Amino acid sequence: MATMDVAGNSVEVDEEGYLTNINDWDKDVAIELAKSENLEMTESHWEVIEFLREYYQEYQIAPAVRVLTKAIGKKLGPEKGNSKYLYELFPYGPAKQACKIAGLPKPTGCI
Known part of the structure; x- marks a missing residue:
């Protein structure tokens, strides 16, 4: 397992950079x-x-991009619940890249 240094602490990540321990x-x-x-x-x-x-x-699952887009639209409004807005924030994929930063597992269906 790879590690990254954060404020003097070592945190384990997998080969793609996702945290191995959500906690x-x-x-x-x-x-x-x-x-x-x-x-x-x-x-x-x-x-x-x-x-x-x-x-x-x-839900104990990281949402795929389609589910993420719909759910954000319901909670934060249609101006934020669309692919264009989310890709502007997370250009390498709103579900994949945002989940990584959120410390969540890679969403199912992401390559």
């Missing part, structure tokens, strides 16, 4: 994961990350 996640870890993805976190990014973590806590 290792905190905002500092998210910021480091975002840096590794060349993303600067904004309030809009955090809104999606927090949504994903709540979704995972409720």
Whole structure:
């Protein structure tokens, strides 16, 4: 297993950079994961990350992009619940990249 250093602590990640233990996640870890993805976190990014973590806590699964888009649209409004908006925030895939930063497992169906 690979590791990444976050504020002097070593955190285990898999070969794709996803956390191996969801409980290792905190905002500092998210910021480091975002840096590794060349993303600067904004309030809009955090809104999606927090949504994903709540979704995972409720359903115990990371949503695929289609499910994510619909669920965000219901909760945050249609201007945010669309692929264009989410891809602007997470250009390498809203489900895949956002789940990684949120400390969640890779969504099923993502290659």
